[in-house]
Amino acid sequence: xxxxxxxxxxxxxxxxxxxxxxxxxxxxxxxxxxxxxxxxxxxxxxxxxxxxxxxxxxxxxxxxxxxxxxxxxxxxxxxxxxxxxxxxxxxxxxxxxxxxxxxxxxxxxxxxxxxxxxxxxxxxxxxxxxxxxxxxxxxxxxxxxxxxxxxxxxxxxxxxxxxxxxxxxxxxxxxxxxxxxxxxxxxxxxxxxxxxxxxxxxxxxxxxxxxxxxxxxxxxxx
Numbered sequence: 001x002x003x004x005x006x007x008x009x010x011x012x013x014x015x016x017x018x019x020x021x022x023x024x025x026x027x028x029x030x031x032x033x034x035x036x037x038x039x040x041x042x043x044x045x046x047x048x049x050x051x052x053x054x055x056x057x058x059x060x061x062x063x064x065x066x067x068x069x070x071x072x073x074x075x076x077x078x079x080x081x082x083x084x085x086x087x088x089x090x091x092x093x094x095x096x097x098x099x100x101x102x103x104x105x106x107x108x109x110x111x112x113x114x115x116x117x118x119x120x121x122x123x124x125x126x127x128x129x130x131x132x133x134x135x136x137x138x139x140x141x142x143x144x145x146x147x148x149x150x151x152x153x154x155x156x157x158x159x160x161x162x163x164x165x166x167x168x169x170x171x172x173x174x175x176x177x178x179x180x181x182x183x184x185x186x187x188x189x190x191x192x193x194x195x196x197x198x199x200x201x202x203x204x205x206x207x208x209x210x211x212x213x214x215x216x217x218x219x220x221x222x
Contacts, residue, residue, distance in 0.1 A: 004130065007095035011188040013083050016091040018068040021084075025091035035094050036160035039129050039136075042092075043158045046085040047140040051075040054112075058208065058215065059195035078141040079125035083189060085140050086127045095130035098189065099137065102181030107151055107170060117203035123183055123194045126165060135185075137163040152176070 010017035016025065028045050029038040050071075056064045057077045063069040067087035070076040076084065079098070086096035103124035113119050126139040139156050147155050153171050158164035166177025183193075198205045207213045 004095050006187040007097045007130065008090050008093065009187070010087075010090070013065050013067065013189040013191075014087040014090060014187075015066055015068050016087040021068050021071055021087055022091045024071060025088040028088065029092050035129075035131055038092050039089065039094060039131060039138075040158055040160045042085060042088045043138050043140055043164070046081050046088070047156070048143050049074065050081050050084065050140070050143065052081070052142050052146040053077060056080065058205070059191055059198055060209070061215070062191065065189055065191060078121075078139070079123065079189070079194075081140045082125040082127045082138075085138060086129075089127070089129055097128050097185050097187055098125050099128050099185045100125050100183035100190075100194075101179050102183065103166070104178040104180055105152075105166070106175035106178065115204040118201060120180065120201070122181075122197050122201050128185060131161070136161070137165050139165045141166075 016022050028041050032038040032041055053075045054077045065080050067084040070080045070084045082098050086098055089096035100123050103121045104119055126137055128135045128137055138158060142152050147153060156164050170176045
C-alpha cells in the first residue's frame with residue numbers, strides 16, 4: 001500500500017516549512033470548507049498569479065525549483081509552478097506530489113524549437129492531489145496572459161474533481177498537448193535526473209553550460 005505520509009512532508013523543494021509558503025496557503029484557502037474548495041483556490045492562485053517563464057527552467061539553478069523562491073519571485077515554469085502548487089496543498093494537509101512526463105506542445109513556435117533543438121518538452125511537470133481517495137492531475141503552467149498571447153487555448157480549468165491537463169486540441173482543432181513519455185510520480189524533485197537529460201537533449205542548455213549564453217540576477221537566460 002502506498003505511503004501517503006511522504007506526500008504531506010516538507011522537503012528541499014516542497015519547502016512549505018518556510019513561513020511565507022505556509023501563510024500563503026492558509027490565506028488562499030481561508031473560508032474554504034472542503035479539500036475540493038481548497039484545491040480549486042490553490043490551483044487558480046498558482047495558475048494566474050505566478051507568471052509563466054520557461055527561461056527559468058535551468059536545472060543548475062536550484063533556487064528556481066524551490067516553492068518558497070517561486071512564490072517570492074511570482075514567476076516560474078511548468079515544474080516550478082507545480083512544485084509550488086503541491087507545496088501549498090501539503091501546507092493545508094492535502095497529499096500532493098509532482099508527476100513528470102515528456103510532452104509535445106504542438107503550439108510552441110519555431111523560435112523555441114530552434115533553441116531547444118527538439119519539439120519534445122522533456123520532464124514537463126504537473127501536480128497531483130489526493131482528493132476523495134483518487135489522484136487528480138493539475139496543470140497550472142500558463143497564466144491567462146501567457147495563454148492568450150501564446151494561443152494556448154482553451155485555458156486549463158479545474159472543477160475540484162476532474163483532471164485538469166493540456167487538451168489534445170486547441171479551440172480551432174489544431175493539435176495541442178501530446179504526452180509521449182512518463183517519468184513517474186515523485187514526493188520530491190529528482191533534479192539530478194533532469195539535469196542529465198537536459199544536457200543530453202537540449203542544445204540551449206549545453207550552450208548555458210559551456211558559457212555561450214548567460215543568466216541575469218533573476219536566473220533568467222540572456
